Amino acid sequence: MSFYSTPIEEIPAIREALVKGFASGKTKNVLFRKTQLIQLAYLLQDNRERFIETLAIDLKRPVLESNFLEINGTIAEAYEAFSRIEEWTKPEKPHFDLNWFFMRPEVRKEPKGVVLIIGPFNFPLWCLLGPLAGALAAGNTVLLKPSELSSATADLVAELIPKYLDPDVVRVVRGGVPQATKLLEYPWGHLCYTGNGRVAKIIGAAAAQTLTPVTFELGGKSPVIIDKSADLELAARRVMWGKCANAGQICVSPDYVLVHRDVEEAFIKEVRKVHTKSFGPHPEKSDSLSRIISPHHASRIKALVDNTKGNVILGGEVNVEERYVAPTVVRDLDGDDSLLSEEIFGPVLPIVKVNDVDDAINFITSRDHPLALYIFTQDKKVKEKILSSTNSGAAVVNDVSIHALAAGMPFGGVGASGSGGYTTGKWGFNTFTHFRTTLDVPSWLDKIALGSRFPPYTDVKLQDLMTLAKYKLPPRPAPGSIVAPQRRWKLWAALAVAGAIAAFLKQRSS
Template identity: 50%
Template sequence: MQIHATAREAFASGRTKSIAFRKAQIAQVGYMLKDNEQRIKDAFKSDLGRPYQETELMDLSVVYSEVRSAYDSVEKWTKPQKVDFQFNWFAMGPKLVAEPKGVILIIAPFNFPAFLLLSPLVSAIAAGNAAVLKPSEQTPAFSQLLAELLPKYLDPKLYAVINGGVPETTKMLELQWDHILYTGNGRVGRIIAAAAAKHLTPITLELGGKNPVAIDPKMDIQLAAKRILWGRFSNAGQICLAPEYVLVPAHMQDTLVEEMKKVYKSFYPDGPENSDSFSRIVSTAHTQRIKKLLDETRGTVVLGGASDVEKRYIAPTVVRDVPLDDSLMGEEIFGPVLPIVPVKDVDEAISIIRSKEYPLAVYVFSNDPKFEEKVFSNTKSGAAVTNETVITAGDGYYTGKHCFEQFTHWRVSLKNPSWVDKVAMGFRYPPYKPDYMKAMKAISASLPPRPGTTGGAAKRWAFWVLFALVGAGSVVLTRSRGQLKA
């Protein structure tokens, strides 16, 4: 593929090594969005029926933050790192140097195309890489706009967009990349992991899941209802970090439902179908899938429930008394439908969470540190969040310094002076002699105290003082000889 070959050649030219170049390209990502904000918002309106405010909050503002952070921090991030001090190696000045991996492939889903493509791109640029972006074919308006804008703002040989569907993505995965970052579902994640394995390509996968909410019976239910419904209904529920189901003590389910009804009315006073504050599902196929899950539920719909497949509309919906083997509790819903599962207590809630695959987030609504600690310490997830939902999307392995490090190879560097062989490491050269073993043991690391004893490891300060003195003397002697020759 020509784009791949061009990116490799451009990377090999070495121009991404310049920090000034990286900063200029990072800034251009921000200005590409800023100069074209309305066109981008209109594209998302076309693709997702998304309100402008949600695009500003969940796509644009997050990328602006990434741009500012990377621009201000790239010198610090790329600065060589010292390794932990060890007597055996300090004379060699060992350090870790941040090297770019090469050409990065970034594959994003449809739900937040700007954020999930451009935030990793900023990190890839900061790390000194070339990058190829693959937007979702399910957001054609934005994908086409990005393909138009990117070469106008960034170096087109180093950074490119490839549009298309499964055939194009399959072709891309046949090529050798230096790192692949994919955000999406587990099914596609497995395909990408298998393709990457053929080339031993490192990958970063950010995959969806069913994110639970555990509610403390002593919690302010009004606040919980408002934040849970916001997280579930924003972007029509098409958020990988959205709460997927609520675990609430059975005796509190009625109270929670009543509070949710009040919040629902405040969100959509004239109903959600005609609201300019509610998005649409990305495609009729996804709409039909969500409708089927809803049609087959054995729970009771208490809010919403309406749908129109042709208009890609699923009403924001709450379903109570949902059994664990229900249609809504299998696959990730990825839509504006929220099941409520009544439980006996927090122990049952924890048992349910642990019975499923690790989610992206576990949400707890509680003001009791003991309740919070009990849930988090007995479950696993990508994020552990108290009294909030969704907003951790701006943190993690695909953002900021963490993402920079995903795209960075920390290259070990050291320089060993010649005098080290004379005072400490001459024993490594053949022919080996009995005395060499003593010298080797003298500089070997000592073990910690044996468990159950109070004794410490033997100290060898005399050896190291001698090592330092001889080393310093060798340096002085070398300099003196140099001055005499001069």
């Protein structure tokens, strides 16, 4: 379908309107921010059916998935920010320190300015309007750049934003690479990008030229470990749901499975059952399966499947023009297989057999840190071993993908899978907030210790200042040893003795 692109020559004026909107000071008012946030929630609620229609056009996404995975969560983001903004914006006091107490130290929560949010095609609402909620709560003005691939949803967002939100505060620029390139010429208070690592490198390099702080959510290959103690029916049902929801086009979709060799056959048997129950004998006719965003992306997935050295035991069919990729399962892969070379971003599940948990851990730690790690086990020791031996943006035990919607939890990657967390709740607010240190220093402090900082310097002044920096350090660790645990029992013993003495003296006085 045709896609409207914002003329390049209009972009400077659009950005300047947001600069002026921020300079007006209106976004400093918390009640104004709340108005924008509740309007954002109503934008989604009032137009739920229209968004369901556009998501069906862009991705042929089932109604249930559009509601559960995207619309409901985005409304929740706006509503939580609306409900808790007074709490989040309150200045914070540091811990008590006598040296600084009289200067009334405080951390103020200030907006960063004009924020740029570049959204992806796979979740054109949650990954665009979710960060918008955090940016509005923090008091910024915002320029939204939706993906040109999910064009129907982008058009609807662009239509509705000026009807619900203040045009001095939120604007939309539509288009592809030319528009994005123009936007990257400017400095921003913060830049938030959701997408792939290749584009993130380009954006990061451009942002470095203007010293713009960035948040990246980049996905990657999120592994699943199936321990021999796992509930295999549960694991198969949840992994296949996570792999096939939105046709696998989810940044936290389980990318591949590492299964203990003792339970591989039993796990595959359960996967076959789930496949049949979920999509029937003709998945292409199922109304529970989305489509790939474009023929180009479908062609990329087809190449990965065609070049695998593994055995395709389910699915494998790809219709590039129809953007259809069948739910596919591949087993007997080596570590250098095509399906393990890049993020699949489609409903194709590679299964790799491992000898034990250590083998799985080594497989994961030899690669980039994933955005998510999924562990299926009933053994607490196995769970703790995997969590303590790996690193990932998030980790979920006995489920997949749902952590991205968990209220009050940060969502983001580490290393190649991203940096920073732009959702949910206060974490999104924090991303777009500058934490500003303030002191209010009374003049009389110069009459005591602080007066010693002024020239001419003398030994007496040096001694006065050094007294402020004296700390009672714990005993030095012996060579080759580590710090001994603090013996808190001594404190409790001292308190008990003091209490006993106080009780004795009180009884004696009576």
